Amino acid sequence: MKIAEQYGIEEAILLNYIAFWVQKNAANEQNYHDGRYWTYNSLKALSKLFPYMNERKIRYALDKLKNAGLILSGNFGTDLRNRTLWYSLTDEAIEMLNLQNCHIACDKIVTSDTTKLETACDKNVKCNSNNIYINNTTTVNNKQLDTQLKDVAADGKGEELAINKEAVGLWSNSLGLPSAILAEKITALVEECGIVAYRKALDKALERNKRSFAYVQAVARGIAAGDEWESKPPAAPAGIGAGRAAERKKNDVAAAAAVVQRALEGGGVIDL
Incomplete structure (x- = not known):
């Protein structure tokens, strides 16, 4: 089931x-504690x-x-007054997100004062410790997502990268991994309408079982223009509108025939 x-x-x-x-911290071998890599941020910053x-x-x-x-959550800050929480993934999440390419067999583990993990291990050998995960390489899905997004972190645009990553990741979790072209369209739409409008539009698409980018784009643009789409009912299945029109036409013909019949029986004049 989608996340x-x-x-x-x-x-x-x-x-x-x-x-x-x-994964970024794992690749850079930083923020390693208790056998895992972590990231941290405050609720205010998030x-x-x-x-x-x-x-x-x-x-x-x-x-x-x-x-x-x-x-998982923890607090590994050196300043005890700083209560910012740190977060890491559990084994279940790693498996669910398909992030773990391989376990690393470690013949020697040395934890220094900076808690940097140093290993002398063969990366192609099955891991001897189930608690050690080294994500020097990401999965196919995350590689594709990374290549589909412009890496602007080096230019001081880390927030923009995070928003783009969020937008494409949300589509991936909801409707399947997008192609490179579709990922570009998604990031362009977010830049045009904002992440809030995009998120609401994708929510509406899921609610109404619409899977096309064109639908999400139209709704996002409408929401950005002030249309919240809250009062609009889900679209009727194909054929229902035509069927109702045909039924109304049939009823109109029957009513007209009844008028004609009454006029003929009464000898009156029929006003056409």
Whole structure:
């Protein structure tokens, strides 16, 4: 079952966000604690990154992910006064997101003061420890997503990259992995209408079982222009409108025939 359908859209967004930065930290071999790589951010910072979610909604979504056994939380800051939580993925989430290409067999593990993991291991050998995950390479899906998005982090546009990653990841979780061309269209739509309108449009598409980009684009543009689409009923299945029109026409013909019959029987004049 798709992550967004099973756990919720906000939960899917945050899970993909955590997964993205955990993989980045793993590739850079940083923020390694207790046998896993972690990422951290405050609720305030997350609410600025995802403006359609307030701190309460973010806390609720993160708690839901923790209770579902998909993420772990901890506090590894050196300043005890800093209570910013750190997040990592559980084994279940790694498997669900298909992030684990291989386990690494480690003959030697040395944890330094900076908690950097040093291994002398063959990356093609089955891992001897189930708690050690080194994601130096990402999965096919995440490789494709990364290549489909312009890496602007080096230019100081990390927030833009995160929003693009979120938009494409949300589509991937809801409607399937998009092609490179479709990913470009998605990021262009988000730039045009904003992530909030895009998210609402995708939500409407899922609600009405619409899977085309054209539909999401039309709804997002409408929402960005002020149309919330809340009062519009789901589109009727094909053929229902035509059937109703035919039924009305049939009733009109029957009514006209009845008028003619009464006029003939009464000897009156028929007004055509």
